[in-house]
Amino acid sequence: MKTVFHTQDGLIHAVNGVSFHLDEGELLAVVGESGSGKSVAMMSLLQLLPIPPAEIASGRVAFEGQDLVRLSASGIRQVRGARIGFIFQDPMTSLNPVFTVGFQIMEPLRTHLGMSRRQARKRAAELLELVGIPGAAARLNDYPHQFSGGMRQRVMIAIALACDPKVLIADEPTTALDVTVQAQILELVKDLRQRLGMAIIWITHDLGVAAGIADRIIVMYGGQIVEHARIGELFENPRHPYTRALLDSLPGRHKANEKLRSIGGQPPLLTREPDFCPFSARCSHVHDRCRAENPPLERVSESHDVACWWDKERRAISGGQLPESVHAR
């Protein structure tokens, strides 16, 4: 997947050659800093970006034997909200203040599943109950402003789940919430996964959240996937300099009174042709090759991929087998 934006100041390479797969029933976390392309990548998948300024320069999204990128407008609408539920943190997809909560849950049920009003109403009440809203049936006639932030987020989840999707894409669904409310939502998601068995893509910038719920994790930087691994493997054996520095900068990983290890510098502007490593300006292992050539994402062990020249050399030196000392950070 490659997505660019045409702007007055030229091209912005927002998503640059991102490839991944999602297994049935698994939870894939996507982390990365602001502007690294997490949202644009997921919105490209579902044709949710305005074209122009956006352009999907290349890419393919295989889902149930179809290529989602090539689907017609009506074709993608059949998939969106029905086979793939999504919760995006942009106003376009959040709750509409002038309609009741019940109406907004019932709408996809009626358009996608062709339910009658009565059926849809019954199902909407069930869904609200499923996401843990007390007195669900009685609250269908309430407007969004009568709900707290945490409850509105639960309603968003209920809408996304309405048509029993195979896949749920959730873009920072708990970022704006308090930790105690976030904890409620995370438990809810764990519970729903067990009961409904859907696959989930969960975008977050909180490594703690990812650690708690994900099976696998993708780390994005500057519009690219720089590392991908099973969740335990990534935390135990991070390989990309960005991932390593990110984990190192977390306060929990420091001894008392120790200074936080910070990553100097700033994230890259995405205006330059991506023919160099996006992390090179801030990397402590940078060398000439990093500035001249963009490292490809390469498999280093079973379901662990890294895009880094330094790591590649490290692997070559140790003949593919890493001595223990290299792991120790």
Next chain:
Amino acid sequence: MLAEANTMRPERARPADTLVSIEGLKMHFPVYKGVLRRKVGAVQAVDGLSFDIMRGETLGLVGESGCGKSTTGRAILGLYRPTAGKVHFGGEDVAAIEGERLRRLRPKMQMIFQDPQASLNPRMTVGSIVAEPLVEHQVAKAGERRARVRELLDQVGLNPDYVNRYPHEFSGGQRQRIGIARALALDPDFIVCDEPIAALDVSIQAQVVNLLQDLQHRLGLTYLFISHDLSMVRHIADRVAVMYLGKMVELADVDALFSKPKHPYTRALLSAVPVPDPKIEADRRRILLKGDLPDAANPPKGCRFCTRCPEAVAQCFDVEPEWRDLEGGRKVACHLAN
């Protein structure tokens, strides 16, 4: 729980004297309704806080959105006239003094805001933003001022040659540094940091936190550090105060609070913080709170936490718990804690 992870912390130098003393602080905002705009009630944003801030320490202030953290910070700085209670700063009553003495006191207390974007005037150059407090308080002549601005920029790790640039030319972390430089301009003793890193990327947060700590050591600053990021508070604070619905529920040394939280709300809050370690997360038990934060204009009778407290007994629904002292300089407001 998060608590066990690192409880061994070398003894920090314990500052002894009180810099800011808060006594029975209340801040109620009136609620008006109807065409006649009649007062129908009041949001009890802050309702009777008493605590001290020691010279040279960082006091963390945590709690859920809307519990009154920012209001507390602003009332301490005298930006609001409190509904009741007193704030003493270096022995002077902030609310009572006026005129010349207030003008002398004001510069000693500063604030750093959450959103560096919104708190900097986009039409002013960085140099004039940082110089603004110097001009306002008529400190130094123009030439000295320019030198001082360069020194301040340097102090926060910005290139002094950037004085003529505008805020939009900087990144989020750099803009937060500009805000810090401005807060430092008048040589304050005390800074209220209101969510200073909330708007920043994880990789940039560490830069700003390190800077705040550096400056504290070099300049002997005292911080009230408001944040909802408990792991960062644990890192930076000496003591931590926990608020719930306008009340302080617990105050303790950072290690004591994280390893042995006494208030049921503190326990729930700590257990909700995600830990960036899949092994710990795998078998962690969370205390899940039921329901939502009650309305601050109409708080529950008895203990304010009683409607959601997993441990509440009959007394809690009836009698408000006292803000009382426990061993080791801790304070708590819960009938059951000991």
